[in-house]
Amino acid sequence: xxxxxxxPKYLFRKEGQNVTLSCEQNLNHDAMYWYRQDPGQGLxxxxxxxxxxxxxxxxxxxxxxxxxxxxxxxxxTVTSAQKNPTAFYLCAxxxxxxxxxxxxxxxxxxxxx
Amino acid sequence: xxxxxxxxxxxxxxxxxxxxxxxxxxxxxxTWLWYKQDPGEGxxxxxxxxxxxxxxxxxxxxxxxGITRKDSFLNISASIPSDVGIYFxxxxxTSGTYKYIFGTGTRLKVLA
Numbered sequence: 001x002x003x004x005x006x007x008p009k010y011l012f013r014k015e016g017q018n019v020t021l022s023c024e025q026n027l028n029h030d031a032m033y034w035y036r037q038d039p040g041q042g043l044x045x046x047x048x049x050x051x052x053x054x055x056x057x058x059x060x061x062x063x064x065x066x067x068x069x070x071x072x073x074x075x076x077t078v079t080s081a082q083k084n085p086t087a088f089y090l091c092a093x094x095x096x097x098x099x100x101x102x103x104x105x106x107x108x109x110x111x112x113x
Numbered sequence: 114x115x116x117x118x119x120x121x122x123x124x125x126x127x128x129x130x131x132x133x134x135x136x137x138x139x140x141x142x143x144t145w146l147w148y149k150q151d152p153g154e155g156x157x158x159x160x161x162x163x164x165x166x167x168x169x170x171x172x173x174x175x176x177x178x179g180i181t182r183k184d185s186f187l188n189i190s191a192s193i194p195s196d197v198g199i200y201f202x203x204x205x206x207t208s209g210t211y212k213y214i215f216g217t218g219t220r221l222k223v224l225a
Contacts, residue, residue, distance in 0.1 A: 006155075035215075040122070042217040043156075043201065090155050101146045101203065102213060104155030 002027045006091050006105035012113050013078070013085065021076045021108045023091035029103070030096045032074035036060060037088040037107075046089075049074055050096060078110060086112050119202055119216035127224050132189040134219045136202030144205040145185040146213065147176050151198045159200075160187070194223050 004025040013019045023032065034046040045058030049068040063082025068074055074093075078085045088109050092102035119136045126132055136145070144163055148156035160171050162178035162185060169176055173190045185202055202216040 033212075040217075042119075043215040045212075048212065092155075101144075101148075101158050101161060104148075104157070106155045107153070109153070 004091060004093050004103050004105040006089075006108050008108060009106070011108055011110045013110060014113060016080045018077055018079050019110065021078070021089055021091075021110070023074045023076065023105060024072055025074075025093045025103075026072060027093055027103060028071070029093035030071070031094045032068065033092040033094075033102065034058075034064070034066065034074070034076045035090040035092065037090060043090065046076065085110055117202055117204055117214055117216035119219055121219060122217070123220040123222070125222045125224060126192055128192060128194060130192055132192055132196070132221060133186065134200060135184060135186045136204070136216045137184045138204055138214075139183070140204075140206055141182040142204035142206055143182075144213075145176070145178050146203040146205075147174075147185070147187050148201045148203065149198050150201065150218075156199075156201055189221075192221075192223050194225050197221055197223050 007022045031050045033048040035043040044060050046064050047058055047066040049055035052068055052071050055066050055068050065077045088107050090107050091105040094102045117136050117138050146161050147159045149159050150156040160169050160176040165182050166180050167178040175188045177186045199218045199220050201218050203213040205213050
């Protein structure tokens with residue numbers, strides 16, 4: 001079955017460390033997105049990519065980096081510059097030019113220890 | 114960044130009651146979506162709306178695309194304990210970027 005897979009489900013980071021969250025999809029979707037979810041704040045867009053080797057900043061890109069070397073993969077790196085990284089991170093994908101919405105992964109919960 | 118205003122922010126209801134929530138925007142949208150997120154999981158699409166005035170049902174769920182194209186409504190009839198979760202609306206505008214803007218969510222808790 002096609003789907004979008006995020007790993008790991010839970011991730012712990014020490015202060016000052018970079019960590020990378022994985023997102024892989026086998027839906028042949030063109031676009032991929034990363035969202036951050038904090039309690040009571042809904043979904044905030046970090047980065048998105050509509051084509052391989054190209055990506056754009058979302059509303060809260062500072063302290064994060066991404067790459068899109070393959071259509072199937074869109075990893076997110078949370079750098080030490082992100083001062084408050086503890087959150088639930090959601091990856092999504094979609095077909096462009098079709099109004100059918102996003103398919104979401106099951107999320108990664110990142111905690112700074 | 115822009116977010117949609119969703120209300121209520123949270124609600125506690127008794128099992129069997131009907132639930133209503135809405136989403137409003139200052140911009141016109143071409144598409145409205147409603148998602149449900151179970152605790153610790155990603156959102157799952159419930160209903161998609163594509164035309165102003167459209168009314169669409171999915172089991173006990175009914176959603177409407179507002180006539181002004183600036184709002185949408187979701188109703189859940191005869192709620193059950195598994196309806197608990199966060200409900201998000203999402204809108205796609207007219208700019209052609211194919212990105213969706215998400216609401217702030219309505220957290221629903223059902224008391225058995």
